[in-house]
Each structure stands twice: as structure tokens, then as C-alpha cells.
Amino acid sequence: MKCKRALVRPPGNNYSKCLSCHPLRNTVDLDKARKQHSAYLSTLTDIGLDIILLPPDDTHPDACFVEDCAVVYGSKALITRMGATSRRGEEDAVEAALKDHLITKRADAPATVEGGDVVHLSDRLICGLSQRTNAEGVRQMSDWLEAKVDVIRDDAMMHLKSHLTYLGQETFISTKKYADHPALEGMKVIVVPKDEEYAADTLTIDGTVLMPAGRKESQSLVKRAGFRVMPVEVSEFEKCDGALTCLSIIF
Numbered sequence: 001m002k003c004k005r006a007l008v009r010p011p012g013n014n015y016s017k018c019l020s021c022h023p024l025r026n027t028v029d030l031d032k033a034r035k036q037h038s039a040y041l042s043t044l045t046d047i048g049l050d051i052i053l054l055p056p057d058d059t060h061p062d063a064c065f066v067e068d069c070a071v072v073y074g075s076k077a078l079i080t081r082m083g084a085t086s087r088r089g090e091e092d093a094v095e096a097a098l099k100d101h102l103i104t105k106r107a108d109a110p111a112t113v114e115g116g117d118v119v120h121l122s123d124r125l126i127c128g129l130s131q132r133t134n135a136e137g138v139r140q141m142s143d144w145l146e147a148k149v150d151v152i153r154d155d156a157m158m159h160l161k162s163h164l165t166y167l168g169q170e171t172f173i174s175t176k177k178y179a180d181h182p183a184l185e186g187m188k189v190i191v192v193p194k195d196e197e198y199a200a201d202t203l204t205i206d207g208t209v210l211m212p213a214g215r216k217e218s219q220s221l222v223k224r225a226g227f228r229v230m231p232v233e234v235s236e237f238e239k240c241d242g243a244l245t246c247l248s249i250i251f
């Protein structure tokens, strides 16, 4: 199925107070983040997506990372109950917007689940059991979305998609740590170099692979595997532990 829409939300005035363990977290430049966000939207528009633009949320510094608020599969969306408690409430506006297009349901306590843990394939999902998503979250997601969900467990991991994303054509891109996981059995796996691990979070839309700017070796590996690559500058989101997938819900 072709993707049609991207739900997005630009960074709010308090973006620099976001949750982050990144060494450069104190150097976030809000103006630059807004420009990068706007360029990201232009890229999505150029690819042919309709943009659903939510207003910035000044109450929740991390609210531009909309991916974490919902998991969409087919005609349904699970509205998440985020593991990061300071982020709860971001999902209200996302739910209201998704309801115009999809059948939605909220995850209930004690589930925690964040969209950044969920890798989509056409016939199943792969979900991280992580610092943000628990087993009850996976159970509710699988039940509501009627999806087969394979799990990659790592208590040290914040989100699975920072380490592993799906490019299509039975091909993943992954950091070395997860490349041999049984959930990827029988598929091709491009392993990013150790000094380019950030490049494992890619966003593929209708065959075009958006990759973080500057990670040339990883970009070459993906090109050589036959994909069209589009580098996108996201330095101000990287500083907040975010990446390309986190900034949108594509459906």
C-alpha cells in the first residue's frame, strides 16, 4: 500500500528542555531545529505525501517526536501510553487528528508503549521490549492491531528504531548488535559502521530512503543495495535523542 499522509508537529518553544542523554544536548539551537523540521516537511511533500500539521506544543518539550504517540497498522491506530511519563499528554492531539482517518484505541495501564520501538513490515511488526515499551504494551498492540509482533528484548535500549529500521525489499539496516537477531532471519541486513550507528534510523517512503546527512559510508551501502537515498539534515533532533522516523507518523 502506498503511503499518503504524514502527521507532524514542529518543535515548540521549550524544545531545548527535551529528554536527552546526548552529549550535545545543551547546544540545541531552536531556530535551526525549526528550519530543519521545515526542510523535512518539504522533503515529505516532494515525495508526494499530504502533510497533517499539528500546532507546536509548548507544554511538552518532546512533542515534535510524534512517532512515539501512536502505532498505525492498516486501518487502525493504537494510541500509546508512553514509558516516558513526562511525555504523556502529547498523544491527545495526535489521537484527535488520527481519528479523522483511522479507528483508534488507547493503550491502558499497565501497558507502556512508544512508536519508536515499532518496526513495520507488510506482514508483521517487530517491537523492542525496551526502557519505553513493556510486554503488556506489546500484547495490547498485537491484540488491537491484529498484527503478528516479533519482539527484540534489550533493557538497555531506549527505542528499537534507533538501532534497526526496514528499507523494504526484505532488507533491514541495523547496528551490529541486532543484525543477527532471530527476528531478522531470512532477510538481508545492511550493517552500519560502528562510527555511523545513528544512520540505522532511516525512513523509507515508497522506495525512497531518507537517511541522516553526513553518514556517507552507510548511504553508499544503501545505494549499493539498490535503494534511492535522500540525505536529510537532522542535527538538532539528534541532540535530543531523536531521528528521522520520530518526526512523523506516515500512513
Ligand code: CIR
Residues within 6 Å of the ligand: 018, 019, 020, 062, 065, 067, 068, 084, 087, 115, 116, 117, 159, 161, 162, 240, 241, 242, 243, 245, 246
Ligand atoms: C525522548 O527521549 O523521548 C525524546 N527526546 C526522543 C524521542 C525520539 N523518538 C523516537 O526515536 N521515536
